[in-house]
Amino acid sequence: MESWTGRLTDSPVVETETIGNAFCDGQILFGKLRPYLAKVWVSDRPGAYVGDFVLLDPDAGFDAHFLGYVMRTPEFIRRVSAESYGSKMPRAEWDQLRYLEVPAPPLDEQRRIADYLDHETAEIDALVDEMKLVLTLLAERTRSDVDSKFATCFEHATIAGLRNQLMEVDERAGDRARADDLLSVSIHRGVTRWVDETDDLPRAEDLSRYKTVRAGDLVLNRMRAFQGAIGVSKWDGIASPDYAVLRPGSGLDPLYAVRLIKSTRFLQEISKNLRGIGSDDSGVVRTPRVSVRDLIRIPVRLPSLVEQKEIVSELDEMETFNLERQRDAQRAIDLAMERRAALISAAVTGQIDVTEKRTPVAEELESTLAEA
Structure with missing residues (x-):
């Protein structure tokens, strides 16, 4: 429902x-x-x-x-x-x-109001459905743009591609650990600071075994790696012992590395290398993880550092454009739902006469959106 x-x-x-x-x-x-x-x-x-x-x-x-x-x-x-x-x-x-x-109100009036709202809300809902389709298509377009940029990376690929450019770093924070430095990584937002997300920070004594992270390092959530839970840290900090901290070499741009690893083809390769109980779509006991050794041995062919930076810049522009269109579509959906709710409230409380001829709300919405 x-x-x-x-x-x-x-x-x-x-x-x-x-x-x-x-x-x-x-x-x-x-x-x-x-x-x-x-x-x-x-x-x-x-x-x-x-x-x-x-x-x-x-x-x-x-x-x-x-x-x-x-x-x-x-x-x-x-x-x-x-x-x-x-x-x-x-x-x-x-x-x-x-x-x-x-x-x-009287029963006959209730029925007139309901009939009027049935017609009006059906048109508004159709407009909302169109905007939701736009959101879906824009998301697919973004994914297609990303994947197309990395298609050649899997042609004539070797296991030396990432293995020679990504090094796992396992430095423990020890008594230097501070709750304010705690980092987290998610599928959609990449690396974030806990202090920016919640006031419920762990006690300092619980953090001594956490891993040290430097700005520019890649932080990988191994339990969600097959879904793209990786990002570049903007901060020095500490991360969960179950995360992997990866330091890129001189021939690998960290932003490029993250985009490559989050590409559809690379995620498919990660799924083939999951270890643990269950599978990538199971909900049993323990979520499978990927080992760093397996991840960096996935065959790829890296372009030059200059090309990597160009690709990152191009993808940033594409995603910015698509994101603006997605925001426009979401604003249209939000406005339509606001107008829908206001119309229903006004009709059922008798603030408008539903028998009067008036411009359909969906038409007014389309005009408003066109002007915007």
Whole structure:
């Protein structure tokens, strides 16, 4: 079930031995776990559900579709969230929902409002879906741009390529370790400082075995290497003993090395060299890791240092362009969802007359986006 839209996701049907709870056409399912997600669906068929939902059966004075729109307004969700309990995984129960007041215009008016919103939100949702497709295509284009730059690296490749230019460094911090110097590495953000991410820093006495990192070193999360968890450190610092610290030689640009290792072809080669229990797509006991010895022996052919820097510069420009387009698309999505929510709130509370002829909101959105 999607947040805010009232639509079911296109998830594949999964067989389960769990006994579900039955629902009928015209009933409403409200996601009570993390109610701020606004997962509300008006059923258009009989079926069964499994999970944390409140099942509502509107009485004769309410149109189910109208009530579904009311329950997806930011105002209603804020009130439900205020009544929910639990900090990490808040939930709302029927005992809290039953006392919340909702608009209750005459039934015929409810149906007119619901019909109007069905039409308007369908057009807005179509626009949002187009923008989401743009985001997907831009992400694929970015990946294609990167991969094309490294295609020749795997032609006439030898194991000497990286082996001669990347050296694993295993210097322990000892009593010099400071929590403020702790570094982390993730798939999407590369190397970051813990102090910039959280106030929950480890105690200094826990860090003596951590590895020393110099600015310019590559830091590799061996458990997530097959997903591209590597980056260049901008700082001197310390990293987890389970990470690998790699120092590039004079013939290898560190930014180029990271981009090469994160390329699709190289990640595929890493996956072939995973060691440990399980596989790259398993969720059992222990996530498989790659050894540095195996990683630096993956055959590649490195261009000259000048060419490496040129490739990094070209990719930076390409990614900057694609990122700007992605931000534009995301801003369009955010604006459309804001307008969608405002329209629903105004309609269900009687602030607009849905019988009046007006420019469709989707058209207004397209004009606004075109001007922007």
